[in-house]
Amino acid sequence: MKKNAQIEKEMALIEAKANVLKALGHPTRLWMAEQLANGEKCVCELAEFIDADFSTISKHLSVLKQAGVVEDEKRGKQVYYRLKVPCILKYMPCVEAVIKASVKEQIDLLG
Amino acid sequence: MKKNAQIEKEMALIEAKANVLKALGHPTRLWMAEQLANGEKCVCELAEFIDADFSTISKHLSVLKQAGVVEDEKRGKQVYYRLKVPCILKYMPCVEAVIKASVKEQIDLLG
DNA sequence: AAAACACATGGTTAATTTACCAAATAACAT
DNA sequence: ATGTTATTTGGTAAATTAACCATGTGTTTT
Known part of the structure; x- marks a missing residue:
């Protein structure tokens, strides 16, 4: 494989990964994903707790x-959503560690 | 703790987490983070491989x-960046699994 | 002290994202 | 068939993001 082809392949992978992270990088969508960790839910069940237009929810x-x-x-009138690759949420403890580190820094700054 | 306070706390956490994911949800920034997994780098070392204005890199x-x-x-003339919480990249295999699942689906569709 | 280097910041514009409303679709109930 | 419920889609306006250029700041080098 030529060098350029290799680099392009790596870039394509990076872009694909960034896209997944970006999808989870919105409060509403992250919340949805976390809900689905407990099993599939229909749109209406998710919508119950989200204060946004139905169309907005659908688009997320x-x-x-x-x-x-x-x-x-x-299934019938309803559409059920579920996580396709559940490990996607196993990550959150580390994401939380990032937040904790930042908060701790703020606190230390205050003495 | 009152119920509303609890919910607000949860929302604040979700927002903070989404913010971390969003930060990583850009090809350039994800690439940078992956580079830093091999140890700290100065801006100039990262810039060497990124085709963008220096100011753009700095902002990322x-x-x-x-x-x-x-x-x-x-340190001296240079600014060194490093990962603060290295586990943030341990996640990538799972992100890749998401991508693989999607690609596999596409392929299956084609027969 | 001046020039050169490594980054950061402010300003601007174009592109993307998000949210809402209205309208379309699809499945079930009457 | 018609109405109703569940969800998606198209359109649009407001907000956010990303890129560039020009300029500013701090640190060496001369």
């Missing part, structure tokens, strides 16, 4: 789906 | 810093 789910984080299945 | 680093993903230290 579509972003998650597009990124490959969730998959959906229509 | 500032986003990562703001999110608490990296920390910086000025």
Whole structure:
């Protein structure tokens, strides 16, 4: 494989990964993903707790789906969403560690 | 603790986490973070491989810093950046699994 | 002290994202 | 068939982001 082809491949992978992280990088979408960790839910069940237009909710789910984080299945009138790769949330403790480190820094600054 | 206070606390945490993921949700920034997994680098070392204005690179680093993903230290003329919480990249295999699942789906679709 | 170097910051513009509303679709109930 | 419920889609305006250029700041080098 030529060098340039190799680099382009790496860039494509980076972009794909960034896209997944970006999809989870919105409060509403991250919350949705965390809810789905407890098992599939229909849109209406998620919507119950989100203060936003139904169309907004639907679009957020579509972003998650597009990124490959969730998959959906229509059953009757409802559409059920579930995590496609559950490990995606195993990460959160580390993300929280990042936050804790920052907060700790702030506190230390104050003495 | 009152119920509303509890919910607000949860929302604040979700927002903080989403912010970290969002910071990593850009190809350039994710690439930077991955480079730093091999040890600290100065801005100039990172810039060498990024085709963008120096100011753009600086701003991306500032986003990562703001999110608490990296920390910086000025030594002489140069500023060195390093990962603050290295586990942040342990996650990538799972992110890649998300991508693989999607790609596999595409392939299966084609028969 | 002046020039050179390594970064950061402010300003601007274009592109992207997000949210809402209205309208479309799809499945079930009547 | 018609109405109703669940969800998606298209359109649009406001907010955010990302890139560039020009300029500013701090640190060496001369």
